Amino acid sequence: MRILIIGCGSIGSVLAKAVHDMPEVDRIYVTDQSKDFAVHLISSLHKAQYIDNVNGKLAKVLGEIDLAVEAASQDAARKFIPFALENGVDVMVMSVGVFADEAFRTRCYDLAKKHRSRIYVPSGAACGTDGLHAASAAAISEVHLITKKGPKGLKGAPGLAMRGIDVDALTEATVVFEGNARDAANQFPKNLNVAATISLLGVGFEQTRVTIVCDPSTERNAHTLIVRGEFGELRCETNNVPSPMTPSTSYLAALSAVSAIKRILGNVWIGV
Ligand SMILES: NC(=O)c1ccc[n+]([C@@H]2O[C@H](COP(=O)([O-])OP(=O)(O)OC[C@H]3O[C@@H](n4cnc5c(N)ncnc54)[C@H](O)[C@@H]3O)[C@@H](O)[C@H]2O)c1
Numbered sequence: 102m103r104i105l106i107i108g109c110g111s112i113g114s115v116l117a118k119a120v121h122d123m124p125e126v127d128r129i130y131v132t133d134q135s136k137d138f139a140v141h142l143i144s145s146l147h148k149a150q151y152i153d154n155v156n157g158k159l160a161k162v163l164g165e166i167d168l169a170v171e172a173a174s175q176d177a178a179r180k181f182i183p184f185a186l187e188n189g190v191d192v193m194v195m196s197v198g199v200f201a202d203e204a205f206r207t208r209c210y211d212l213a214k215k216h217r218s219r220i221y222v223p224s225g226a227a228c229g230t231d232g233l234h235a236a237s238a239a240a241i242s243e244v245h246l247i248t249k250k251g252p253k254g255l256k257g258a259p260g261l262a263m264r265g266i267d268v269d270a271l272t273e274a275t276v277v278f279e280g281n282a283r284d285a286a287n288q289f290p291k292n293l294n295v296a297a298t299i300s301l302l303g304v305g306f307e308q309t310r311v312t313i314v315c316d317p318s319t320e321r322n323a324h325t326l327i328v329r330g331e332f333g334e335l336r337c338e339t340n341n342v343p344s345p346m347t348p349s350t351s352y353l354a355a356l357s358a359v360s361a362i363k364r365i366l367g368n369v370w371i372g373v
Contacts (some may be wrong), residue, residue: 102366103128105152105159105166105190107181108173109139111344112195115355116170116362121146125366130162133173163188168365170358175199175290186212186220193221195358198293201286201306221365223357226350227295229326229337231372233302241330244303246282246296249274249314249323253348260288260313271317278313285311291349295324303328322351 102125106113109131120126129149133139136153143149152158163169169185170193171178178199185192186209200206200222213220224230233244252268255261260278261268268277278285282296283306292313300309322341328334341351364370 102126102167103130103165104362105130105132105162105169105185107132107169107171107177108195109133109135109142110172111346111350112355112358113170113172114142114346115352116172116358117142117146117149119359120362121148123362123366128165130166132159160184160188163190166190168193168362170362171195172358179205182209182220183212186218187216189216189218191219191221193223193358193361195223195225195354196294197222197225197297197301198286198290200301201283201293201297221361222298222301223354223361225294225298225357226322226339226341226354227299227324227326227337228339229328229335230298230302232335232337233299233326233328236328236330236332236335237303239331241304241328243310243327243329244299244308245310245312245327246299247312247314247325247327248292248295249316249319249321249325250292250343250349251319251321252315252317254322254343255289255292255313255315255349258289258292260285263288266315268315268317271315274314274316274318276312277315278311280311282306282309282311285313289313294354299326322349 130152131139168191172195175196178196282300285296286293296311300306324339326337341353344350
């Protein structure tokens with residue numbers, strides 16, 4: 102398998118090293134708007150090659166690629182996902198929040214159908230997506246995601262400025278957002294990926310409830326997923342170690358991309 106990794110940050114760098122150790126992967130292309138960082142990352146990965154996106158170079162290698170992994174940003178996702186899909190290349194999407202835009206999502210789903218390419222969205226930073234997936238085969242009455250992060254994990258979100266909240270001034274756990282996943286998408290774009298994945302799997306962006314708590318006493322990125330429906334009720338708690346490089350990102354998100362690739366490469370799928 103030949104893989105293109107777009108974005109060599111906290112997720113892309115874990116992924117590049119992990120796929121390099123997979124015998125089924127014979128070539129890795131990486132690209133990043135910050136070339137020096139990407140080149141440093143792959144200096145010890147002999148299967149990997151840096152490719153920049155000037156003079157249509159990326160388009161030229163696309164014909165050789167089986168899977169493109171977007172691990173960069175919503176801007177990159179908007180640019181690269183349709184480009185890969187219309188070239189018949191399967192895409193793994195980490196900046197899932199981009200799919201809160203219904204017109205864009207429909208365009209990508211249609212392109213995948215037309216060009217027989219696949220879109221993979223790993224479970225990301227939260228557990229319980231397996232149960233939600235199964236539960237969605239019958240009626241679901243409630244999906245509620247409660248995300249709790251420390252100030253570093255939420256800093257800079259437009260939703261904080263909207264409410265005049267200075268996370269560094271908080272002395273106790275404080276609810277900084279309460280609403281649906283659609284509004285969370287606009288107000289907390291970097292923290293929305295889990296909410297987006299859950300919305301896509303379950304009851305959609307309008308019906309999924311999201312609560313975001315900033316807790317100055319925590320070093321973890323925690324997610325509690327509560328689902329009620331015909332199947333009964335599930336409550337899943339995840340207490341994630343944040344990436345030292347990008348505190349809003351949990352290490353588990355990178356691991357979910359690694360294990361999704363292992364699953365794609367394998368013939369036996371457990372817990373689908
Ligand atoms: N699905 C999930 O559960 C989940 C969890 C955490 C993060 N994410 C998302 O995954 C993405 C990557 O996260 P990360 O923590 O690795 O981010 P990061 O900031 O650590 O790294 C992103 C890298 O992508 C590069 N980049 C950004 N825009 C680019 C572009 N247009 N073209 C080329 N390179 C570009 C940056 O230079 C950087 O090196 C983010 O959008 C993040 O919000 C998803």
